[in-house]
Every structure is written in structure tokens, then in C-alpha cells.
Amino acid sequence: MAYREVRSATDDIAFVMTQLGVGDALAQLAPFREFDTATLMQVINEAGRFARDVLAPLNAVGDRDGCQWQDGEVRTPAGFAEAYRQYREAGWPSLPCDPDVGGQGLPIVAQVALQELTAGANLAWTMYPGILHGAYECVHRFGSEALQNAWLAPLVSGEWLATMCLTEPGAGSDLGQIRTRAEWLDDQTVRVTGEKIFISGGDQDFTPNIVHLVLARTADAPAGSAGLSLFLVPKWLPGGERNAVHCTGIEHKMGIRGSATCSMAFEGATGYLVGAPHGGLEAMFAMMNSARLHVGASGLGLAQNAFEMSARHATERVQSRVPGAAAGAPIAGHPAVWRLLEGQRVAVEGARLLLYRAALAIDEAHHAGMPDARQQANALAALLTPIVKAMLTEQAFEGASAALQVFGGYGYVEETGISQIMRDARIPMIYEGTNEIQAIDLFMRKIVRDHGATLQQWLDWARARVCEASAGGTLGGFDAALACFDEWRALMPDAIALAQASPRAALCVAGEVMRVVHGLSMAGLWALAALADGDDTYGKRSAARYWLKFELPDTRRAMSIIAAQVAEPETAA
DSSP, X not given: OOOOOOOOHHHHHHHHHHTSSHHHHHHTSGGXXXXXXXXXXXXXXXXXXXXXXXXXXXHHHHHHHOOEEETTEEEOOTTHHHHHHHHHHTTGGGTTSOGGGTOOOOOHHHHHHHHHHHHHHOHHHHHHHHTHHXXXXXXXXXXXXXXXXXXXXXXXXXXXXXXXXXXXXXXXXXXXXXXXXXXESSSSEXXXXXXXXXXXXXXXXXXXXXXXXXXXXXXXXXXXXXXXXXXXXXXXXXXXXXXXXXXXXXXXXXXXXTSOEEEEEEEEEEEEEESSTTOHHHHHXXXXXXXXXXXXXHHHHHHHHHHHHHHHHHHHOBOSOOTTSOTTOXXXXXXXXXXXXXXXXXXXXXXXXXXHHHHHHHHHHHHOSXXXXXXXXXXXXXXXXXXXXXXXXXXXXXXXXXXXXXXXXXXXXXXXXXXXXXXXXXXXXXXXXXXXXXXXXXXXXXXXXXXXXXXXXXXXXXHHHXXXXXXXXXXXXXXXXXXXXXXXXXHHHXXXXXXXXXXHHHHTTHHHHHHHHHHXXXXXXXXXXXXXXXXXXXXXXXXXXXXXXIIHHHHHHXXXXXXXXXXXXXXXX
16 A cells, blocks of 8 residues: 655645635735735745755754854854855745835745744754744834834844843743843843843854843842843944853753754843833733744644655555555555554644644734734634644654654664654753643633633634534544534533632643643644545545544543543642
8 A cells, every 4th residue: 555645845835825715814914915825825835945955954964063152152053054144135034024114024824834844944943033033023012113223124134133031040931030130221221130041042153143132120120020021132232342241151952953052141231121111021922922833833844844754764665564465565555654654644734724723813813904803813823822832842742753663773863864853853842831831821821711712712613614524424523523522612611610719730631621622623623624625635534534533532531631630639749
């Protein structure tokens, strides 16, 4: 049995854009009416070419050579800086930025596609420009007019890159423990003193200047995270003077070795207020939410790369006798290998359905014609973002592991490249808020806070798609999905009540709540895809059947764990 032809990432993005109507939905938004789907796909295909031809050949180089640090300066692997020069000259940094400040005005959907494709080819390299859009959003939305005039244009063009400086020794996810100090010089300018760690791209040789966005505490600030302010601290000051911020070392890591993960010392560095005093978290989360969506896109890119490599190997590798096949058949025909491959394919293509729905929601939140529509889209984007970040990065690591299994012993050898993907895929589950934090955010903030109203609205849409797919019995298996929706509708009020009565007990099953919401979301999205692919030209009907049979049961299992916790709560010791 020959394994089905593997569709490239750009081909599958085209399906989402055309057959699932994402392109048509974008065309309904005023800023994008001149960008038809064909034009957007030209941009995405060119991003795929850049990723394939320029970035992919540097992936193993970055892993092998890593970065070098000496006397406060970082040197990136050979070819990395030149690739960024090409990236910038092609205009990629300005892709989704406001045309009024020099951007190209394309949708977030296009930016997410760029992230997926470049990260899949070379995650370590993509880490350098990966935070740039979030920094632009932060300064564009919260910066004063003077700050925007001085710093926005070089960020839009990519002339300068940016960092996000949150983490400190002893203050990781608990931002309230941040000790970096900011001393007021006037109402907009400070001196920043403190130490930050795990700063991606804290120093590099791509750009002449680096814009650090730093959370710090002023002397007049209240205790806790509510007292934090956000400051823009450049490596070089406007007058050409070197600012008092330095890279004091880089980490030696199990993966993304071509990305400089820096410790940074701020020694009375000049900084400029972004947003309101003590309003740092609001401004920073504009950057963080963008970063989390892009991390999910990175996970998808890695999973796609791993799948393509393992499918290619399995269709070429002849080993032992495959049941029901002639001697000398490729191992892709073996049922056990088929499960590994098909599980990867369905995870990758399903992740793409979810990712681009979340990205579309962000575009709608920014540009829908009516305030109510913008508000609803913003709520949906907030709901889906932690799911995208957590589930897509988890699937990337699991997909890399499955790909390694397809390779067998060869996968454990560095030359095949699978081990690098597996090492690289482990970190997105941790940074930008661990996946456990994403589950807490989803359950306690996005579901409990509005008593499940936004979630139920989204699940009503998903259930309606499942009803369409199951009508007439043309797509078997969706009846089981309908039963899951009904079970969750009955269970959700009890789960919310548990969270209100005993947050500690509820947090013990936050991960299961994440899995339930992800599973029900995927049921609706797979139903939509299957309906759009009536003759299975794109393999969506067969993928939906696989998902219903082999993946949907995980949703019911997660619900059973939540129900058991509701009935007899256990709390962490």
C-alpha cells in the first residue's frame, strides 16, 4: 500500500484560504478588499520559497555551530546575518504593519503563515525576527507620539530588531517578583537597573541597534505585578551613544542552538516609558499574545517538517515483509507505520485549521465593520490563543517523536535531522508562558470569568458544523462527536462551579479542560473541512474519519477526569 502524496504546507494553507473561506472572510474587511486570495497566496508561496531555499540549508549549521559570545557581543552562526539581510530587503518585517507608518497592511493571517513557514525551516533563525511584530504592536498601540516618531519606523522596516525582557533569576512566570528598578528622570524617561535572563536575541549581529522592551518597577509603584511599568531601552541611544545595557553571557541549550539566549545587565540604562506608569502588563500582553500565536505557528511548522521527512523516508525505506503487500514494499504500507504517519498528518492539518481560524479572529477583531463584531472576534481570539499555543506546540513535540519512530535507529542519528527537530520542538512548550499556564489562562480567565459565555458561543458554531456533517449519515463518526458536545454542555457548569468554590481543585484539571475545548473545537473544524472536500480531493474526509476514530476518544477521556474531579475533588498538597 503506497502512502498518500504529502501536501506541502503552502498547498494546505491554500486549502484553508480558498476552500474554507478564510480568504473570502478577509476580503470582507475594509483594509483587505484589494488583497484577493490569489494575491495573498502569492505572498505565502514566496515566503515558502524563502524558507526552503535560504533558511532550511542553515538549520543544521546553526545547530552544529551555535552562537559565540565574547566581551558582551554575540556572533550568530555563519549565514544567519546574511539571511536576515535578504529577509529585510524583501520587506518581510513590514508585512502586517500599518501603511500609515510604513507597513504593507497585510492581514495577521499572512504574518502567521510567514511564521509557520520560516520556523518550520529554521526555528533558531526565526527567533530573531519572531518578536518584532509584537514589539511593533506594543509601541504602535501604547507608545507616545514622540516615542513612535523616534522608534517605530526602524521596527517596521526591520532595520532594528527587538526583545521582550521579562524573566529574571527567581522571577519567571511570577512577574510580581520582578526586581529590576526604574528611577524617574522626568515623566517619560528613566534609568533602568537590573538583570534579565533567557532573553532571545538579547544581542546579535543582524542589526546595528536592538530595542529592548523591559518590565521594571519604579519607586512609587505598588507591590505585585500591578505595579510594573514597561520601558523601551535601546542598545544605542538616539545621539549615537552606547546605552548601559550589555549581554553578560549566552545559554548553552539542548535545542535552538543558533538562537542567542542571553543574560542581560541593565546598569542605569536610559529607558523611555511605554504606555501608562504601572500599566506595563497591559502593554506587555499586547506583545505576549502576538508572541503566543506565533509560537503556536512555529510548532505547526516544526510538525510539518518532521512529517514530511518521515513520510519521505517511509515511502523509500524497504524493510521486512509488509502484511498484505508484495515482498520489497516500502514500510509506509505497514499498518503500524501508517498509524504513525497518518497521526502526524491529521495533527498537522488539524492544527492548521485551528491556527488560521484564530488568526482570522484577530484580523476581524481589528477590522470588522461593527463594534459588536469586533468585540466578539476579540473574545474568540482571546479564547483560542492559549489553545493554539499549548496544543500546537505539544503536537510538534509528539509529531517529532513519531517521526523519529518512523526512522527507527536512523532517527536517533544526528545526520537525519529528526533529532534536531525533536530538541528544537521541546522549548516552545515552555517559553511565552508554559503550556500549563496556558491551560490555567483558558480555564480560569477565558471560561470561568464570563461563566463560559464565549466558549459556548464558539462551541455552538462547532456543534452546528458537526450536525451538518452528520446529517444523512454521509460522514460516519460525527454522531459520537455530537454526544461529546452534549456531555460537555452538561458538565461545564459544574466545572465552573468547582473553579469558583475551590480554585486549587479546579487547577488540577485545567489541562483536561484545555483538551476538551481543543477536541470539541477540532470536531467542528474537521466537520467544516470534510464538508468542503466533498470528493476527498484534499484528503480531508479521510483525515476527519481518522480523527474521529483515533483522536476524539481523548476528549471523552479528559471529560471523565473532569467529572471525577467535580464529584470528589482532590487538591494539590
